[in-house]
Amino acid sequence: MAIIHAGRIVALDTPAALRAALGRELLELKVDGDAAAALASLRARGIAQDDAFLVGSTVTVPLNGRTSTDAIAVVSELRLAAAVSSRPPTLDDVYLRLTGGRLAAAA
């Protein structure tokens, strides 16, 4: 599978491998306030890496080997989210991660 963004192939691999690049599990947070600030806080605490992204007030954080229990504990401690859930990554996540405007511009 190839993902093309702005005329360039930005990823070329099997669907399973592309999903695996985001880890086995990711955390999805629905933030009530400033989602960008929430993402920055998670990065500062080492929960989110550069591959985390947000769409509107939803922050998606690949866990990259961390357990969702640990991550949810930090989210609760920081009181960042109105709702938190964990799930395996999908190809939508891969696509959004690779084609986000600022992310793609920085790549």
Added chain:
Amino acid sequence: MFAHTLSPLATLSRRRLQLTVRTPRELLVPLVTPILFALVIAPALRTALHTDASYEAFVAIGTVGLLIPLNMMFSGLSVIVDREQGAQRELLAAPVARPLLVLGNLIVAAAITGLQIAVLIAAAAARGIHFHASTSGVLWCLAAVVTFGVEMYGLAEILAGRVPKQEEYIARVPAVAIVPWFLAGSLFPIKAMPAFLAWLAKFLPLTHGLALMRYGLLGDATGLRNIWGMHDTTAMAGLSLGVTALFALVLTAASIRVFTRSAVH
């Protein structure tokens, strides 16, 4: 290639239209203030100020200049709703060029605004306000409405992309949609204002839009003369249309850029 663009654009527009007609207040609320101005306040001002019937027609066109910004700015709210609670994530992951997400919304906002303007003009005509429109005049007016409407939607989309919450967006609407309306010759010619404000008004696209609409629907080129100070009315109308078209192009391009850069980050 063309069909590959039009087909998703039509789907996106249909989706937006279905969402919009589900909430009739989105169609009705922006009409209330302009109709109140055209049918109640303008006749009252005419009586109080002892002006003639042409003032009612002047204000009726002025109210179109309020309806367009209000309606386009309210359309921007649905962009925020889509982003926060709607299907924007799914739309962003769909195999659709992202600028089409903006253009699909724009088409519906423009169509609804056009419908509302038709209702407003019909209500004004039913109230006894006379318009003197030729075919070319209607075309000038349509061109002004379309270019000014597109420009305002671009502004709404940019604001929606920059502002995180609906409450903050609504707080900014009066500054963007209503303040320029008072300065753009909606209720009185711009020359009636202090010189500095009259000069400033010439840079507002709404001033050009209203002057064009009055030229088109009333055959009154005074607004164009107040801006350009020339004698050739067609040339002045062309220049004002150029101004509104330029704003429309620039703000649409900027809105697409803001959306594609900020939708996912």
